[in-house]
Amino acid sequence: MRKLATLVVLFATLSLQAQDPYEFTTVIDLEATPIISQGRTGTCWSFSASSFIESEIIRKTGKTIDLSEMYTVRQTYMDKAENYVMRQGLANFSEGGLAHDVLNSIKANGLVPNEAYSGLDEGNNYHNHAEMVAVLESMVKTYADNPGKKLSKKWRPAVSAVLDVYLGEAPETFTYEGKTYTPQSFLEMTKINPDDYVSITSFNHADFYSSFILNIPDNFSNGSFYNLPLDDFIKTLDNSLANGYSVEFDCDVSEPTFSAKHGLAIIPEDDQNNK
Structure with missing residues (x-):
């Protein structure tokens, strides 16, 4: 009976500890939307x-400014389709991507505010791409297989038309705060230059202090990353934040130590000590 009571107390203690919230201290607080x-x-x-x-x-x-995420998504889907079809299906065609895909789109297609292009049907406030992605995947696989033995010139307009149906036609001009813009003139107004930004990472399989193409499926655009030792990688992030520059972080959310529900990504102490 004493052992049972001890176990009950132990489980109760563990349960309380598991429910204790993580406590964070704000060190740097940069402006964000x-x-x-x-x-x-x-x-x-x-x-x-x-x-x-x-x-x-x-x-x-x-x-x-609330930017349109879906304007970038729409433009990038055309790039993904081009890559997939031209490589005869021997490439990745999925919803995934990386931060440099946004910068690539900005450079090629400019920027649009969300109020000018939401990517939503009127009256809808929730994005759901399940059907659209299934349709697009079926289309590009058909074009890559090339059943007619000669790729139709209609394939690009057909993919674009599907994107128009689900997300809307990309605007050539729009009005923002009483002024008319094109995506490129709006980009100029924001003072953003895509060439000002660099992608860094830290992988042991590539040479440090040099650039390499990150070989993961979501890097469909073959983006190049500058590879740093982990300590230098963290120092670079810390230095950027300390000087008022925010950072964007791409990561793998399939790891068991990532919890979308709780908004946490952790490295267990045992794993950290073994690295």
């Missing part, structure tokens, strides 16, 4: 990198 739900989509890369760009706009101009 509110968190926005990506809904039922795999477009976290666009939402996170767009938030980073919004913080950069605040830093550069003092303006708080």
